[in-house]
Structures are given as C-alpha cells and as structure tokens.
Amino acid sequence: MRAARALLGLDQKRLAEMASLSLPTVQRMEASNGVVRSNVDSLMKLVTALDQAGIELIGENAPSTGTGRGVRLKEMM
Template sequence: MGDCFSLQVSVMIPKVSTWVIALSILKVSIEQVKAARALLRWSQNDLAEASGVSIPTVKRLEATTGDLGGRAATVAAIRSALETAGVEFIPENGGGAGVRLRK
C-alpha cells in the first residue's frame, strides 16, 4: 500500500447550560400534580409506574408545596406521564395555575 498518514479532526460543540433547559420547561406545582392525579384517579403508585420515577421519590416530592422540585429529568418524566394520560397544565395567567383534561 502506499504512504499512510493520520488525520485528527477536532469539532467544537457548544455546551448547553442546565439553566437554559430549565427555562424551556413550564413550571408545574406540586398542587397541580396532585390535582392532575385526582382527575385521572391515579394513586402515587400509578404516577410512579407511568413516569418511571420511584414511589419514594413521588412521595417525597408530593410531601412539599410550591414548584415541583427534584432533577429536571424527574420533573420532565412526571409531567410527560400526566400529559400523555390526557392532562393539560394551565399556567398562571392571572386566574391561577391549574390542570384540566384534554377533550
């Protein structure tokens, strides 16, 4: 074979900050999660199973008030499970945040 040479290529990929991802996710409160479960007639176990989040984590998160805390992936999994089941999260718009079932 003829002469061989090595080529090394460097590619710069910008890092996406966690705060940018967090800003793109609509805030959901613990109260909205509980109301959504009630509309679906889901237990904490049902939510854990549908979201892939452990039962102790769901219980720990629901024992607080305010915005749904935890890791961004956990929040996204819980929200996605509820939305897939037909829940719509209503943002604070002067009338208060809430939830409803899609038609």
C-alpha cells in the first residue's frame, strides 16, 4: 500500500477519501505485516480506488499484464 501511495503521490488521508474509508482503517491496513488484514468490503474499496487511480496490483508469482512502472518485493535467498 505504501508503494502504491508513493507512486500516486498520495498520503493516507487522501487514499482513505478515495476509497470511502476512515483514516484509521487505512492506517490499520497499512500497518499489517505481510498480508493486509481487513474485512472484504474495505479491502475491495481500497483495491478499486487504487485501480481507478492507475495502480496494477501484481499477485505473488504473477506476471504483470501492463507496461510501465511497478513494485514487487524480490525473493531473498
């Protein structure tokens, strides 16, 4: 989430507004270690807001279908 916000130049408050979520909800989601924990409705609102803003979420071990910049955590040996 932080990487997506950085690419878009957004702070947590603006992302919360875009996703129709409260700031504490976005803060809690972003503070999750590893997998983001939230209810499905909040997660879908966030994913939709990021998608509409131009972010492509890339699943683990999935290829990107687009071109341009992206963010992925590399596998460490």
